[in-house]
Amino acid sequence: MLTLPRDLLQSFWLPLVGMASLLEPPRGSESVVIDIEELIERLAWKVRIENPNSIREYLLQFTGLLDVIPKAVDAAKKHFPEAQLIMDVYQDPEIDDRYLVLCIRLKDYDDSVIERLEKAEAEFLNQLVNKGGWIQLTTDFREPEGEGAL
Amino acid sequence: MVRKYVKPPIVEAVCEFRLTRETRWDLTVPGLLYEELKASFPQKEQRMIQEVELIQEPEGLKQQIRTSERIIFFTEDKNMLVQVGPRLLAINVLKPYPHWEGFKPRIEMAWESLQTAIEVQGLERIGLRYINHIELPGQSVEIAEYFEFYPHVGQRLPQQMSSFLVLAEFSYADDRDRCRVQLAPIPGSGGKSSFMLDIDYFLAQPRAVKPEKALDWVEEAHSRVEEVFEGCITDKLREMFEEMS
Numbered sequence: 249m250l251t252l253p254r255d256l257l258q259s260f261w262l263p264l265v266g267m268a269s270l271l272e273p274p275r276g277s278e279s280v281v282i283d284i285e286e287l288i289e290r291l292a293w294k295v296r297i298e299n300p301n302s303i304r305e306y307l308l309q310f311t312g313l314l315d316v317i318p319k320a321v322d323a324a325k326k327h328f329p330e331a332q333l334i335m336d337v338y339q340d341p342e343i344d345d346r347y348l349v350l351c352i353r354l355k356d357y358d359d360s361v362i363e364r365l366e367k368a369e370a371e372f373l374n375q376l377v378n379k380g381g382w383i384q385l386t387t388d389f390r391e392p393e394g395e396g397a398l
Numbered sequence: 399m400v401r402k403y404v405k406p407p408i409v410e411a412v413c414e415f416r417l418t419r420e421t422r423w424d425l426t427v428p429g430l431l432y433e434e435l436k437a438s439f440p441q442k443e444q445r446m447i448q449e450v451e452l453i454q455e456p457e458g459l460k461q462q463i464r465t466s467e468r469i470i471f472f473t474e475d476k477n478m479l480v481q482v483g484p485r486l487l488a489i490n491v492l493k494p495y496p497h498w499e500g501f502k503p504r505i506e507m508a509w510e511s512l513q514t515a516i517e518v519q520g521l522e523r524i525g526l527r528y529i530n531h532i533e534l535p536g537q538s539v540e541i542a543e544y545f546e547f548y549p550h551v552g553q554r555l556p557q558q559m560s561s562f563l564v565l566a567e568f569s570y571a572d573d574r575d576r577c578r579v580q581l582a583p584i585p586g587s588g589g590k591s592s593f594m595l596d597i598d599y600f601l602a603q604p605r606a607v608k609p610e611k612a613l614d615w616v617e618e619a620h621s622r623v624e625e626v627f628e629g630c631i632t633d634k635l636r637e638m639f640e641e642m643s
Contacts, residue, residue, distance in 0.1 A: 278481060278488040281410040281529045285584075285594070292585075300586035308409075308492055309476060312443045378443070380476075 280311050287314055291335065294321055295350070296394065298336035306337045306348060310381025313348065316372055320350055320383050323371035327364045328352045332392035338384070347382035353392045361387060400624060403639035407530040407595070408495040413505045413616060414527070415512070417485040418520035418605060427515055428469040428482045434511035438504070439471035439480050447483065480508050485522075487512050498620055505616060518609040525600035526619040528627065531584065532635065534591040545593075547581055547630040561585075570622060576602040577626055595630060599623050 277283050284307045288300055297303060307313060324333055331352040338349045354361070369385045376382060417423070432442065447468045453460045468483040477496075481488040489508045491501050512518065534544060541548045549562045563582045570577060577599045584592040599619045601607055607615045 278414045278486070278490070278525075279410055279412050279527060279529060280479075280490060280492065282596075288586075297586060311470070311479075312445065315445055 280308065280314075283311075283314055284308065287317060291317070291321060294325060295333040295335050298334060302337040303335065303348070306346060306381065310379065312379035313381045313383060316375045316379065316383060317348070317350075319372040319375060320385060323368040324350055324352055324385055326371075327368040328354065330354060347384055350383055350385050352385070352387045353390055354387070355391060357387075357389055401628065401636070402497065402642040403636075404642055405639050406495050406497075407532045407639060408528055409493045409531045410490060410527075410529045411495060411501055412488055412490045412525070412527045412529075413501075414486070414488040414523070414525040414600075415509065415521060415612065416523040417487075417518055418522045419485070420519040421485055422516065422519075423485050430515035431480070431482055431487075431508075431511055432469075432471060434514055435471055435480060435508065438507065439473055439478070441472040441474065441476070443470045443472065444468070445470060478504055480504075502617075502620075506613060509613060513609070520605045521601065521607055521609060521612060522604045523601050524607060524612060524615055524619070525598060526616060526623055527596070527598040527600075528623055530595040530597075530627070532593045532595060534593070537591060539591045544632055544635045545581065545595075545630060546632055547579060547595075568626070570599075574601065574603050574606045575619070575622070576600060577622060579626060579630065581630070595627075597623050597626050597630075599626070 277286070284304055287307070288297060288303065291297060321333065324331065331354050334349075334351045334353065336349050336351070337346055339346050352365070365385060365387065372383075432439075445468045447466050449464050449466060453462065466483055468481050468486075471480045471482070472478070477492050477494070479490045479492075481490065487508060489501075489505050491504070495501070532544070547564060547566070549559070549564050551557060551559065561583055563580065565578065565580045568577045568579070569575075577597065579598075580594070580596040582594055584594050599622050601615065
């Protein structure tokens with residue numbers, strides 16, 4: 249796991265080696281790129297990220313989604329605590345349309361899946377208004393696989 | 399000598415002005431700024447930003463998180479943006495970097511618009527930050543061939559690093575300014591070796607630069623960032639970036 253600056257900033261030894269200024273000034277990030285990296289790092293604990301570079305590119309274009317993605321992931325986790333979550337960028341093969349896909353994969357699919365998907369989606373859908381980009385919560389009805397498969 | 403590249407690795411450059419608390423700020427400021435900037439930055443968005451404040455106390459570090467609203471104005475192509483938050487103005491350019499000649503006028507425009515909208519009493523911080531993504535061929539690379547800023551690992555340590563973070567802060571102008579340089583690999587780069595070189599030049603002494611000198615400071619900061627960038631890379635990378643003749 250890569251140690252990113254924020255982890256380092258919280259290291260106890262910084263003040264001891266005269267680097268306390270690294271803790272200052274209090275602020276959030278003004279950099280879109282850093283915000284994206286931090287989001288991807290946080291997401292990686294809960295979501296299997298496919299094609300991180302495509303996701304980076306997409307988020308650079310639609311920065312408004314940076315606020316929405318954590319809500320979408322939280323909603324998916326709430327309604328599908330047993331699911332593997334996978335994030336990728338979907339590119340329509342026929343038209344110039346791309347969007348983020350948050351896909352859930354379950355060991356067993358029952359009749360409640362679609363209803364639960366709709367309920368989860370309803371928790372963040374209104375936040376997508378006027379955002380330009382889009383994140384679609386869906387399932388491909390496949391079993392969890394690979395690293396982090398349940 | 400200033401070098402320019404056909405393929406600069408810059409993915410983002412940010413110029414940030416943080417105003418002192420004496421500067422009056424209210425909810426009308428973003429609207430006033432938008433009126434000034436909308437011809438160049440017509441698209442608007444709103445974001446909630448979580449700011450992490452780390453306070454050094456006798457018993458240790460205390461972390462405080464606060465949320466603030468930020469209004470963002472974008473150019474039509476969304477490659478440039480102006481962020482406005484409480485006593486904050488930031489101007490960002492995303493790749494492809496339009497070179498300093500393209501970025502500087504946007505900084506000037508936003509800063510002058512802010513001064514038209516409000517009376518800036520002082521500057522807590524100014525920052526000029528350049529974030530570079532550098533992609534090298536192959537999964538395993540000899541980092542010293544490409545960088546002159548990298549971790550030194552003695553012969554008795556394992557030579558294969560799975561990850562690292564190099565961070566240094568350099569002092570300028572009698573410690574009025576600092577330049578924080580960070581180099582780290584970017585995870586999940588799909589079979590390639592990618593690195594983030596982050597150069598953040600900032601005013602380390604609040605109020606040491608007067609508002610009327612802010613743009614001079616930015617120009618000077620840009621020169622320092624260029625020097626630091628050139629100091630971090632080798633000719634092998636310069637060849638990859640294709641220097642303009």
